[in-house]
Amino acid sequence: MVNTRLVVVTGAGGVGKTTISAAVGIRAAKMGWRTLVVTVDPARRLADALGTQLGPKPSIDPNEPNLGAAMIDAAGSWRIVAQRHADPEVADRLIANEFFVAATSQFPASQSYAAADEAAGFVQSGEWDLVVVDTPPSAGGIEFFTAPAQMTDLVGGRLLRFLTGSRLPGRNFFFRAAARPALRIADSILGAHLLERVAQFLMDLRTTYDGVAARAQTIERLFATATILVVATSDAGPMGEAARFLEHLPSVAGEPTAVVFNRSLPEEWIGVASPTDTDPTLAANLDSWSTESERQRDLRTAFLRHHRVDTISIPLLGTPPTGLTSLSAMIPDHLMATMNIDDRPSKAQH
Ligand SMILES: Nc1ncnc2c1ncn2[C@@H]1O[C@H](COP(=O)(O)OP(=O)(O)OP(=O)(O)O)[C@@H](O)[C@H]1O
Ligand SMILES: [Mg+2]
16 A cells, blocks of 8 residues: 555646646655655756756755655656566567657657656655656646556557457467558568568567556556646636646546646736826836736636636746745645645654
C-alpha cells in the first residue's frame, strides 16, 4: 500500500504550471512533507532554484532537505520506459531502432505518457510523501490523463496485433498469412532490410505490452485519487482551456481540486480614481489598469457562473518568482488547505 499523494498541475501553455508546481512543492516541503517536484522543461532560473543538478533522477535541494526535484526529458524517459517494460536485450534493440525513435517522437501522447509513467514510478518508490507533477503543455491538459490508455492502445492495438499475431511472437516469428501480401508489396518497394527492421520493431514493441498495460492501469488508479490543480490566467484563451478540461474531464480523473487563476490583477485596482492634479500619462495608465482588472474579474465571474469548482487567484508579481522564498510566498495558505496539505511532523530526512 503506497501512501504517497500525487498532485497533478495541469493547464494551458505558459500559464505558470511549472512555477506553481515548484511553489506548491516548496511549501509542502517546508510543512514537513518529503516532496518531489517533477517538472517538464523548466525555465533556467527556476531550474536553478530547484537545484543545479536537475535531471531525470531526483536530486535533493541543499537548502531544503525535504525537497527533491526531477526533470522529465521525454526522449530520455522513453529509454527508461523501454528498459522498464522490455527484457534488457530487447530494450537495447528498441532504443537503437529508428522506428522506435520516430514513433516516440511522433506519437502525440508520447511526452505525456513518459511523464505519467515516470511519476507513477516515483509514487510507487515509497520514498516521498508527496509527488507534484507538472504536465507537459498539451490540449488543455486532458491528454495527460488519456495518455496511458492511448499508449496501451499503441503497443497492444489492432494494427500491431494484426501484424504480429494475437500471441506474443517468438524469435522465429512469421507474419500472419493475411498480412503477407501487403508486406510483400512493401518489401519490393522498400527492400527486405527495411522491412525486417520494421518487423523487429513491431515485435519488440509488442513484448512491452504486458508491462505497459499493467503500468497504465496503475497510473489510472493514481489519477483517480490525485489532487488536480487546473492553472489558468484571467484571459479568454487559458480560461477556455480550463473550461474544456472541466467539461470533458477524462473519466480516469477525479474532480479537480481547484482552478488557479495565476497572474491575476488585484480587484482593488478596479475603479481607482486618480487625483485631479495627476500627470495625464499616469492617470491614463491607472485608468487602463483599472479597466484590465475589471475585465479579468468579469471573466472570472462568468467562469464561476458555469463551473462549480473552487477557484483561487494568485496575483501577478512584479518580479517573476524564481527563488525558494518568492516561490513559497506566492502560494496562499488556503490553496494548501484546499489540497489538504497541512503541517506534519517531519519524518526521517533523506
Ligand atoms: N504569479 C506570477 N507573477 C509573475 N510572473 C509569473 C507568475 N507565475 C508565473 N510567472 C512567470 O510566467 C512565465 C511562465 O511560467 P511557467 O514557465 O511556469 O509556465 P508554464 O505553464 O509551465 O509554461 P509551459 O506551458 O511553456 O510549460 C515564467 O516566466 C514565470 O516566471
Ligand atoms: Mg512548464
